[in-house]
Amino acid sequence: MKKFLEHKLAEAKRQNLYRRLRKVESAQGPVVTVSGRRLHNFSSNDYLGLAADPELKKAAAAAIRKFGTGAGASRLISGNLGPCSHLELELARFKQTEAALVFNSGYAAAMGTIPSLLGPGDTVIVDKLCHACIIDASRQSGATIRVYPHLNLKKLEEHLAWANRSKDPNSNILVVTETVFSMDGDIAPLDRIAELKNKYRAWLMIDEAHATGVFGKNGRGLAEQFGVENEVEITMSTLGKALGSAGGTISGSRALVDFLINHARSFIFSTGLPPATCAVATAALKKIHGSPSLRKRLWDNIALFCKRLGRDPVSPIIPVEIGDEARAVDVSRKLWEAGFFVPAIRFPTVSRGKARLRVSISAAHSKKQLEELADQLKKI
Ligand SMILES: *Cc1c(COP(=O)(O)O)cnc(C)c1O
Numbered sequence: 001m002k003k004f005l006e007h008k009l010a011e012a013k014r015q016n017l018y019r020r021l022r023k024v025e026s027a028q029g030p031v032v033t034v035s036g037r038r039l040h041n042f043s044s045n046d047y048l049g050l051a052a053d054p055e056l057k058k059a060a061a062a063a064i065r066k067f068g069t070g071a072g073a074s075r076l077i078s079g080n081l082g083p084c085s086h087l088e089l090e091l092a093r094f095k096q097t098e099a100a101l102v103f104n105s106g107y108a109a110a111m112g113t114i115p116s117l118l119g120p121g122d123t124v125i126v127d128k129l130c131h132a133c134i135i136d137a138s139r140q141s142g143a144t145i146r147v148y149p150h151l152n153l154k155k156l157e158e159h160l161a162w163a164n165r166s167k168d169p170n171s172n173i174l175v176v177t178e179t180v181f182s183m184d185g186d187i188a189p190l191d192r193i194a195e196l197k198n199k200y201r202a203w204l205m206i207d208e209a210h211a212t213g214v215f216g217k218n219g220r221g222l223a224e225q226f227g228v229e230n231e232v233e234i235t236m237s238t239l240g241k242a243l244g245s246a247g248g249t250i251s252g253s254r255a256l257v258d259f260l261i262n263h264a265r266s267f268i269f270s271t272g273l274p275p276a277t278c279a280v281a282t283a284a285l286k287k288i289h290g291s292p293s294l295r296k297r298l299w300d301n302i303a304l305f306c307k308r309l310g311r312d313p314v315s316p317i318i319p320v321e322i323g324d325e326a327r328a329v330d331v332s333r334k335l336w337e338a339g340f341f342v343p344a345i346r347f348p349t350v351s352r353g354k355a356r357l358r359v360s361i362s363a364a365h366s367k368k369q370l371e372e373l374a375d376q377l378k379k380i
Pocket of ligand 1: 105106107108131133178182207209210238239240246247248
């Protein structure tokens, strides 16, 4: 086996696709210590700077004091601890849905949801750039998968028309899209997608991983911004990005959540999240609700950074296209040497030959940090 593994690893290195973990020796924040170096951190999805927030830490400590550190079992067995149930009520209230269900990660939420709703004979239609968990979950379901080129609604409609025509009355069609795309930072035209899915009587599932806490008047996400929340059957999100915690969530109707409690294998066969993790997410929701200024600070930072680079501000994710894998790694290393942590994103996270730097902006960045990175990027 050793020979096989070494061969595979050498191959990845030759293609500049080898990855290694870096040890971060401080909390997430605008500055992090990595391998002994202090770096301006533009690598994190901690968009609101909540991952090390004092109030969230306090909420974690209080939950540990009362409920201990582990859930002890899957939630259906004996692990349905108070902070988790409380979080689900707060999530449903926040997302303004009848109910919400917490999974152990966003990945697990997708893996639990799509295969329990769809099977052979059904059709799932996904944007080409959807996250790996949506692709993996779609494959797992056994449904027919139709992929449309990124944001190509003409192709989406063709797939919908095809699926609708060949549909037997008992089968279902699901359209899945990210709302803010994780590696391109662009957004899906949810109003038009909702229109199409209604026209062809499909269901719509949206992944708000990068939009929750960031978009919408109340921070609920891009569906709020587009005013289409009532058109969406399934909303997925993560608690690990703007909410500064960990875990995933599905929000929607009471029936959807009850169905998932009974069918989603990643929910049924996995130990519940630690109580502190849930308490932190609840505290984050309160903070997002109570401090719109946090979101404003984020958007001011995005505007400042984009203006300096001569780009339109779209989302906190700003890709700097490079193309060649070796060059992307090299530019990331140069930035590292200049004191900036900006990861190079390569295949298989993005297509081959589409390597890029991915800059993530946070409300916690200072104006000076943003200006300096923009100037460095222009120089390189
Ligand atoms: C991060 C991410 C996920 C997975 O969420 P985790 O909680 O990190 O497992 C799902 N979808 C998108 C678009 C993401 O960016």
